[in-house]
Amino acid sequence: MFRNWGFLLGEIWVLLLLAALIGLLAGWIIWGRRAAPAPVGHDSGEADRLRTALSECEARGKAQSRRLTALERELDDAGNRLMKAETLAKEATDAAPQARPSPVMPPVADLPDESVTxxxxxxxxxxxxxxxxxxxxxxxxxxxxxxxxxxxxxxxxxxxxxxxxxxxxxxxxxxxxxxxxxxxxxxxxxxxxxxxxxxxxxxxxxxxxxxxxxxxxxxxx
Structure with missing residues (x-):
């Protein structure tokens, strides 16, 4: 009789171990499925950072574009001022009296001093x-x-x-x-x-x- 009880107790322990293993497996599957959506949140945060960086790049690009436009405007103004200065200089040159060339004296032949009286x-x-x-x-x-x-x-x-x-x-x-x-x-x-x-x-x-x-x-x- 006691031998049969020992056998039953062994069977019970085996069944308990199997139940524990089945419970652990079921818990791992359930908790694994619940934790799976976590990467979605991670990807969402990365996307937010990328959108922020893109916005900053667009803002810097717009600022550079405005600066380039301002430089082009300054260059045009400088070119206009240069053209005006050249025009004024030409008008002043045309208005100035023309210098008359100095008369060219013919060369004097080299002669010994004693030959001149x-x-x-x-x-x-x-x-x-x-x-x-x-x-x-x-x-x-x-x-x-x-x-x-x-x-x-x-x-x-x-x-x-x-x-x-x-x-x-x-x-x-x-x-x-x-x-x-x-x-x-x-x-x-x-x-x-x-x-x-x-x-x-x-x-x-x-x-x-x-x-x-x-x-x-x-x-x-």
Whole structure:
């Protein structure tokens, strides 16, 4: 008999455990369904925040649009003021008397001081024959063809006149230059025109010129 009661008690405990499990399962299902609508409220709050942010963006956009309109208006006003200023400046320029150009004086030729006697009257430059040599020093004349303007024929003419060296030509005075210019048959005026004295001074000092280098390299004559 007691054995049957033990069996019944075991059965009762099993049934109680099953009932408890069924109750827990039912409660979980019921409470889970009640809690399910919560995300809807969460989504609603997020939507409210988004709508608020959108409204703020629209407000800022309208403010920027108003500012842009104001800047465009200011730019138009500045352009109008600039056009008025340019118009006034042009009118003032047109109204101002035109300046008459100053008369251009013709260039005055450079003449030696001793050639001028009085305004409107000049006298010829005095000519003096330069010191000449009977022959080249040491029998070795300088290559006068290194002076631009003296070719082979003119070099021979210089030798006939007693001019063999660069230092002779470099030492010529204004009066001596005038004499040589007048006595170069067929080549009058070449001393002054080709600046013999200036070139001879460089060559006599041991220097060289572009033309002299070309002669030395055989590119000329």
């Amino acid at each position: 009085e305004p409107g009257r000049t006298m010829a430059v005095e000519t003096v024959r330069p010191e000449a040599l009977a022959a080249a020093r040491g029998g070795q004349p300088d290559d006068l063809k290194k002076i631009k303007g003296i070719g082979p024929k003119l070099e021979q003419l210089c030798h006939r006149l007693g001019f063999f060296h660069f230092d002779q030509i470099a030492a010529w005075t204004v009066a001596e230059i005038a004499w040589v210019d007048e006595n170069l048959e067929g080549f009058k005026g070449r001393v002054t025109r080709d600046e013999w004295v200036k070139q001879a001074a460089i060559l006599s000092a041991g220097g060289s010129t572009e033309f002299a280098r070309r002669v030395q390299d055989g590119e000329v004559y």
